[in-house]
Amino acid sequence: QVQLVESGGGLVQAGGSLRLSCAASRTFSRYAMGWFRQAPGKEREFVAFIRWSAGSTYYADSVKGRFTISRDNAKNTVYLQMNNLKPEDTAVYYCAARGKFGVGVTPNEYDSWGQGTQVTVSS
Numbered sequence: 001q002v003q004l005v006e007s008g009g010g011l012v013q014a015g016g017s018l019r020l021s022c023a024a025s026r027t028f029s030r031y032a033m034g035w036f037r038q039a040p041g042k043e044r045e046f047v048a049f050i051r052w053s054a055g056s057t058y059y060a061d062s063v064k065g066r067f068t069i070s071r072d073n074a075k076n077t078v079y080l081q082m083n084n085l086k087p088e089d090t091a092v093y094y095c096a097a098r099g100k101f102g103v104g105v106t107p108n109e110y111d112s113w114g115q116g117t118q119v120t121v122s123s
Contacts, residue, residue: 001112002028002097009093009117012085016121020080022095022114029073032098034110035080037091037119044094046105048080058103063089085121092116 003025012018022033032051038044048069049058057069066085071078078095096110104110 002026002031004095004097004112004114006093006095006114006117009119011120011122014086014121014123016085017081017083018085018119020082020093020095020117020119022078022080024076024078024097026076027073028076028097030099032100032102032104033069033071033078034096034098034104035069035078035093036096036107037089037093038116039091042091044107047093049103049105050078058105060105082119085119087121087123090119090121092118 004022006022008020030052034049035047036044037047046060050069050071066083068081094116095114097112098104098110
């Protein structure tokens with residue numbers, strides 16, 4: 001497994017932007033990476049996915065066109081650029097690593113998780 005540490009969360013007004021980062025403890029170029037989020041009282045939900053080669057990405061419909069996932073394998077870091085944030089985006093955001101081929105959209109498809117970073121969007 002690989003250890004993951006998220007950063008970049010915070011409080012932002014609706015319409016604003018944040019960029020989340022997820023740093024891995026070691027080389028993770030062969031892992032696919034995902035971002036998930038969990039709001040109070042709700043299940044953890046898929047947000048975005050990127051393959052190890054960074055050539056393929058996949059998004060939840062709720063964030064498509066507003067969020068962008070990217071990765072820098074030289075820095076062992078994956079990013080989530082979030083634009084035009086809405087109050088319903090408020091949640092704890094988690095990054096996760098997946099050692100298998102194929103798109104992963106459910107939490108149980110991932111092997112390693114970060115501790116999460118809080119994103120709060122005020123109206």
